[in-house]
Amino acid sequence: MTTIERAPDWSGEQWQTRARAWVDEQVTRAGRQVTGQVEARVRPWSLVWRVPTDGGPVWFKANNPGTAHEAVLVAALSRLAPQRVLTPIAVDPQEGWSLLPDGGESLRDVLGRDPDLKHWERALPGYAELQRATASQVDELVVLGVPDHRPEVLAGLFADLLDDHESLRIGSEGGLSVEAYDRLRAELPSYAERCRRLADIGIPATLQHDDLHDGNVFAGSDGYRFFDWGDASVAHPFGTLLVTLRSIRYADELSADDARLARLRDAYLEAWTDRYDRRTLVEAADLAIALGAVSRSLSWRRALDTADPARAEYADAVPGWLEELLGV
CATH class of the missing domain: 3.90.1200 (Aminoglycoside 3'-phosphotransferase; Chain: A, domain 2)
Known part of the structure; x- marks a missing residue:
């Protein structure tokens, strides 16, 4: 089982720099380029960034320790039920991070x-x-x-x-x-x-x-x-x-x-x-x-x-x- 050792400081400069570097790297690997500033939504259980790219927005999510399983779960579901979930662009199970394409309207x-x-x-x-x-x-x-x-x-x-x-x-x-x-x-x-x-x-x-x-x-x-x-x-x-x-x-x-x-x-x-x-x-x-x-x-x-x-x-x-x- 993968868990996050402690709750991350999402507002800290060090964490923000590291997370943004990961997002940039994964977007580049996917053949895209980040084109602007991220828009953030923070809740006690997660942080979500809307990241604009030249191929449309992508969504970065970081989970707190209690919901960290979401990152590996979305990866597993893309294998078990690919027609019913979004396939993640990238997942970091150690950090509890996921990067997803835009899913359109809800x-x-x-x-x-x-x-x-x-x-x-x-x-x-x-x-x-x-x-x-x-x-x-x-x-x-x-x-x-x-x-x-x-x-x-x-x-x-x-x-x-x-x-x-x-x-x-x-x-x-x-x-x-x-x-x-x-x-x-x-x-x-x-x-x-x-x-x-x-x-x-x-x-x-x-x-x-x-x-x-x-x-x-x-x-x-x-x-x-x-x-x-x-x-x-x-x-x-x-x-x-x-x-x-x-x-x-x-x-x-x-x-x-x-x-x-x-x-x-x-x-x-x-x-x-x-x-x-x-x-x-x-x-x-x-x-x-x-x-x-x-x-x-x-x-x-x-x-x-x-x-x-x-x-x-x-x-x-x-x-x-x-x-x-x-x-x-």
């Missing part, structure tokens, strides 16, 4: 012009195809550093997370109340039983994006491609539906029981109907969605594995997702 851009859910109905089967293509390689992905959130281990991860009082900010503003914490402790046996049920259904674990919304999907003429894999884990595939269906629901102001959401769920599940009946798939989807809050909380904890003071802006996400198990 699904969010498309929906802004044409807010028809048919676009999601077309995109989701391609994502399911990517998941099916990676199912046989999950052990390799874990070795590469992709977090393991399979149902067989998820209850143990939940228990460990409850021991992390600092991340849960128990009794602090924006954190878990003592009452909520005690209720979550009491929820552990039930949570573990549901994890066992989900595992027993037998749908193989695979790569799970864990933040699949319309801003993380390219919608080009050559089909839909999926990106921004920093939250990804090896997990039950259907856990994806937690964020995806919720994001669609909020964007379109739909009720939780809207038939259009069920249709999108079924369009996604279609990829597994060669082995499982529809009723079993829906049961598994319901379980995976209900259990997924722990995965989201763990993803946020990794993303905030940094000394960057800006992390405080997002710190409520770790306890906030866990509260969802209580219906808060």
Whole structure:
């Protein structure tokens, strides 16, 4: 497994010089030339540069230690599911760096012009195809550093997370109340039983994006491609539906029981109907969605594995997702 030893100082002159030299070298190797100044976006979990070149913009991304697996993951996905992701121009697994070509407009851009859910109905089967293509390689992905959130281990991860009082900010503003914490402790046996049920259904674990919304999907003429894999884990595939269906629901102001959401769920599940009946798939989807809050909380904890003071802006996400198990 490749990891970054410590959080880099992205604002430091030494780091900036080294990163820019790497980008320039990789762009040159790709037969291009940098033509202007980079545009930067910095979050606690990553730094992204838009780099103009004579062949169109390219995108440099540096990850913090908690999301460093993204660099090697995008390289692996370009091999395992090349039609569903961008092929990186270059990757440095030791640094947690990746350089990607421009992917064009996002699904969010498309929906802004044409807010028809048919676009999601077309995109989701391609994502399911990517998941099916990676199912046989999950052990390799874990070795590469992709977090393991399979149902067989998820209850143990939940228990460990409850021991992390600092991340849960128990009794602090924006954190878990003592009452909520005690209720979550009491929820552990039930949570573990549901994890066992989900595992027993037998749908193989695979790569799970864990933040699949319309801003993380390219919608080009050559089909839909999926990106921004920093939250990804090896997990039950259907856990994806937690964020995806919720994001669609909020964007379109739909009720939780809207038939259009069920249709999108079924369009996604279609990829597994060669082995499982529809009723079993829906049961598994319901379980995976209900259990997924722990995965989201763990993803946020990794993303905030940094000394960057800006992390405080997002710190409520770790306890906030866990509260969802209580219906808060």
